[in-house]
Amino acid sequence: MVLQLSSTRKKMFPSQIMKNSFSLLCFSFLLWLISYSFYYKHELLSDQNEVSLTEIYHTSTYKSTLSNTSSITSLNSLEELNKKFCGKPTCKFLFAYLLGEQETKANTHFRSFSQLAEKLNRIMILTNVGSSRIGTCNKFPFDFYYDTNLLQKEFPNVIFKSENDFIFWLKERDQIKMTLNNNVNKNIISPLSILHTSIQSHKEDTYYYNAETNFDKNKCISKFEPLMNLEDPNNSRVSYTKMFVKTTDLIRRRAKFSKLLTKVFTIDEEILLVNGRVAYPLFPEITPVIPYNDYILNEAQRLKDKLSSSYIGIHWRLESSIPELLPECVQGLIKTLNKVMKEEGIENIYLATDYPLSSRSQSSTFKNLSHYHHDAIKTLNETFKINTWVSLGGLEQLKENNQYDKELNGPGIQGILDKLVCINSNYFISGPKGCSRVSSFTKAIANERRDRIKNNDHSLLNTINRWEP
Structure with a gap:
């Protein structure tokens, strides 16, 4: 098996490091001043709006806690949103938005990506369904075909969210970002960090590499705009990769491949956006068929x-x-x-x-x-x-x-x-x-x-x- 990983990181000279460190120190001090001035107020908001993970675990509709934009005062606002939505200060998603097979095989592949989400400790988006497919182009929610409660029992360590839940998070995050960044005229909240990748079956070797911008972009991703806009650098900071998987690696060396797969996608980006076109399961453990509605x-x-x-x-x-x-x-x-x-x-x-x-x-x-x-x-x-x-x-x-x-x-x-x-x-x-x-x-x-x-x-x-x- 060959797995080629490319990197675009550049080395930095000592003078650059000192200059960057000084800039970072100044920025951190400014952020501390802003946070300190609203500290007491945020502690009250945190106690008042605290929601346990179990209360929202199976909830598909959320009510905004941001109707009063004056309460959005620091990075704590984003952390509180993330804690309520995914149980920790930073939310990380795996969104397999396109599975290139009809329902029987797509059922298998969705389970594989749920296993990957578990390995990466990421929230798994329940992609829409319809026309015997699992893909965001379809208009029906995941539970139109499947029993999500039984799916949750099969993957007790994975948090599942619907596409509508995902849109809610994007909307709330965007509101926090606009309010904070406008108030202080600084980019306190960065653009969404996204890795857009394609995983495809291949006859030759298995390898992974940086891809051209907007490769294989599915037109239906545009339905998340303007909340998630892959072409607007002020909205989303996107990197693109491709992985070709040799078919025999998914048959004879699946355990070894799955470890490499997990290692490659252990990343910091908030959203792992996946276009999946594979012929066989990605992990050696074959989980039961996703139960039907x-x-x-x-x-x-x-x-x-x-x-x-x-x-x-x-x-x-x-x-x-x-x-x-x-x-x-x-x-x-x-x-x-x-x-x-x-x-x-x-x-x-x-x-x-x-x-x-x-x-x-x-x-x-x-x-x-x-x-x-x-x-x-x-x-x-x-x-x-x-x-x-x-x-x-x-x-x-x-x-x-x-x-x-x-x-x-x-x-x-x-x-x-x-x-x-x-x-x-x-x-x-x-x-x-x-x-x-x-x-x-x-x-x-x-x-x-x-x-x-x-x-x-x-x-x-x-x-x-x-x-x-």
Whole structure:
């Protein structure tokens, strides 16, 4: 493994050190005078507004304590804000604002970055979700997909904050900065300190280096402006780096790599802003899947009940199948279904697929549909009664609200619902290579079913079977 670290620090001569030390002494004396004149007042404010960490730990909305700007008198104001928000005088965040995979893999990667936040003792931002992604471009809060209370139990040493919480902190910090700096006409509060980095999978060596300004800048970061403006040096002091990670380092040498990763990102910047595009987990300890929101779990149970609690689950991902093979593929599926239904006495079938059940495919990357795809699904529907999340009336409450139209007419929350219904199926089958894309979605279903069978869940008759074309 090769990890190249570059540095731009310059050596200083003794005369420069003396000059800088004198300037620092003068500045410290001035700051002491300002702080001393308001010392008694700040002690009262501190006692009056003290909030314990446990009181705000699971709070997603905060009330400003800065309505009276005259109370903002020194660096103590910023320290008090930070203590109330993150339990210590200085807040440090890890914000993985873009995870370049669909939900199943993004779920894994978010857990990896939560592990990194724990190692670095940083607050982990609960990035927005939507369209089967975890990324700040999406408009729904993290708990639209996930159970944040159970996530907190999995990571008891990590403080999690929503994007709205993060915006609150930015706003309060900005108000303190403007008031203090204007009052004394000095930069008492410095610009935000940010390291913007990209962590990407790579075929060659693992290495880390300084990057060009505004590389890979995601347009959605602009939604935090003017509170966090990466292009305004008066607002944010930003440095840019990139890390390329050799795939084999994440498979064979993950423990060694994770130590280097932690060492590299042990930094002083307030915000570690991460664009993550990695293929495998970053740490050797694989934590459980982030639990889903109760609403989705209840919907999965409701659909299971509609299927009389006995059904075959099929995951047929048509993307990357060979179109010309699909006539044979669907006949192989029909043959397998007839066999299982006869041997196991199961009458109901549930299909999870990326084939468009509404206006768009449930995979954002599946766009080239042909008559082979349409004919295969038509043949299947003409042979059996095929149930889907649409035909069973899944997520009806969301359908009643037009703010969820985009989410439900493409890849989104229904993918999670499909996954859960297939996990709960009595018998589960998926397509072979050539007929179906072998996906992480299918593997996640099989892994969960395997764990349940090991724990003596006798309602599951198999882990996964693949039909033959």
